[in-house]
Amino acid sequence: MTRLSVEVLAADAVQPITSAGHAQLGIAVLAAFAVIILLITQFKLHAFLALTIGSLALGAFAGAPLDKAITSFTTGLGSTVAGVGVLIALGAILGKLLADSGGADQIVDTILAKAGGRAMPWAMVLIASVIGLPLFFEVGIVLLIPVVLMVAKRGNYSLMRIGIPALAGLSVMHGLVPPHPGPLVAIDAVGANLGVTLAFGVLIAIPTVIIAGPLFSKVAARWADVPVPDRMLPPRASEDLKKRPGFFPTLATVLLPVVLMLSKALVDLIIDDAADTTQRVFDVIGSPLIALLAAVIVAMFTLGRPAGFSRARLSQTVEKGLMPIAGILLIVGAGGGFKQTLIDSGVGQMILDVSKDWSIPALLLAWLIAVAIRLATGSATVATVSAAGLVAPLAADMSTTHAALLVLAIGAGSLFFSHVNDAGFWLVKEYFGLSVGQTLKTWSIMETIISVVAGALVLLLSLVV
Template structure:
């Protein structure tokens, strides 16, 4: 595996002539300002990232006009690269929720799971539903089910809840088409299909260890029952007789993943860009086409199956797009921050430091993501920013090595969620825990995902 010392940075003139010491201070100051604006002043993350990016340039001694150009270029390219994918994922998620397809998946699996099998059922539900849904949407959708199962079955809330949270979190951090992994793939010029295939290999054992296995200990540390008041899912209720079939629902959800995996397999087996089969799979396996196909299929297998008229389908699509405006802005601003870091020469600084540290590239990328995650509280911002910082490390890497670099960053972005993470407070409030209990369960679970995920990435790097 390529080491940090062996990678070469692209020969692009930085926007500042600051040395490593001043540049390092500027980076820390910019990140600290973002944290202060978000946590202390309750400023929206988009504004905080914008101000922090400009402040980073000022602290590093870069001309303001060059800093602005770097930020806007990064914002534009990031939104252009992943904006359509985020929109298509939101539409598919809304179709899944409003049609009752998500309820059908949950009810079918729970009907077949009893006793000790229940935590495994919950991690399976969360992993399947978490494929097309954003983490926050998945929580809102699954928490009512988690609370209901725990109360009716007499289970400890942690025994049921931790597996569900682990399934959602692993999907969010490691598996495209979630925004963080997609942006990292784009920034490092990784192969999406290969990253997806390796991500699944890493995700399966990671979610087992952090979910059903860790939940045994979490239930002992924090033995609480489900709160009395259940929250409701955001979708309109659909009569079970009119829900889409279980098989059709699962097939629709897995369609984009299947198309991307087919492309990855053909790329590996054929590896000939002039081959007709590879040309076809390159098209249908492209993330935008794969997600678009799932959305179009979902309009029939989910929407029409639930009795939606064309007008109702139109309303569902319209409602799905409005909530993602903030996500797009935050992701875009994170891309602007990333580009400002790159153009300021932080990538070169990271390489200089890595030469003295002699840290392997995968471990270095993970450590960078961990540091940004702890500082900002956002897994997506950590992934985007770390991808920008680690981009020089990918120079000269093979396709497999670059994919593993993306996964190392994704694993690092999930490390130890704490009080500056919105997900921390979401879990705390839904589960009725105090801060200490949330740290001992949710925060430890996130750390296990991060460390175990890195471990499996490193193991793959030894055999691939």
């Protein structure tokens, strides 16, 4: 396993914007995090504004000139949005087409028709994992929870027995599997290979979601035996099956970007020649931008046409899909700005210097940092972006496989113990009609299981690759 080393940045060291010593930098980092946490939790300030102010506070506490701190923040914001902004937008469009066309309902209904009894929790994991591939976590919850409630009500199932597997599927996809924005930002910050990260992410996600989903749901059902809240049972959309796209075309459309990116990763492993025509072709079609763009274009025909969408309706759907992601883009961008300020202040080098004699593996350190930021801010995305910025220097001497595992260690840590400062916590509480205590014993514990199991699997995998 790759260990921390002070020589990591020797070749590519960047002159920091401050001459602060390690003690001052450490205090500056803690103070900046305290500012961000206070602004988000106590003053209810939007995460974009909190991260922006926190970045400037970091520069000020570290003794950096204000103009240089501003330059670091704007540079990081710009590069982050440039790297993942288009991908987030394409993913949002694909998710909206999937929802509005009835394609999501078609996948759900088809799988549920084949499952019943003890198989239902496993069916919910499958549904959530497939639907969750192109969707943001919050969008996935809004889309799936009504289905979860109806299945539990109609089939007289325990709400937690059905709900926890669905939530686990969504959460694991969100934290570990690109093209979700969190993993994409970490891949960009660390310089990891997307295809390798995707392959390892799927490999780790499968056992993780099984343990945190169907298996844990048995315990959760005993801890929170609550009825389905009737007030949260809305009528289902797209009841006219004749206007829904088919199951297999819908499934193929959802999986298309994943297949293209995995194909690129496989070709890269088989062919190690940058001049090879085959590899160059797959480098293009397997890039995240082309893969997601291809899926969106295909979705217009495989999802929009069968649903009877006109050109005007397709244009309207695309526009509606883009509208809700403005806040996400700004948060991700500001997180990138905060990350760059951390790097330019010399925090990454400080971590290497201070921890050079530690025996903590780099992957475990990355997981612990992400856990700390997640607990403090309540945001998995902020935790991923910030932790990626702090540990990015550790990837400088890592192999391709270990750099990918570093991204997954960060993603796993970012999911640890969602609690009252996380919007997802309240979303789950309200949809399921739970008390705060019941939400902590079910949703929060489920998130912790995902984080710990995925983190452990990352460490185990690092020993054999």
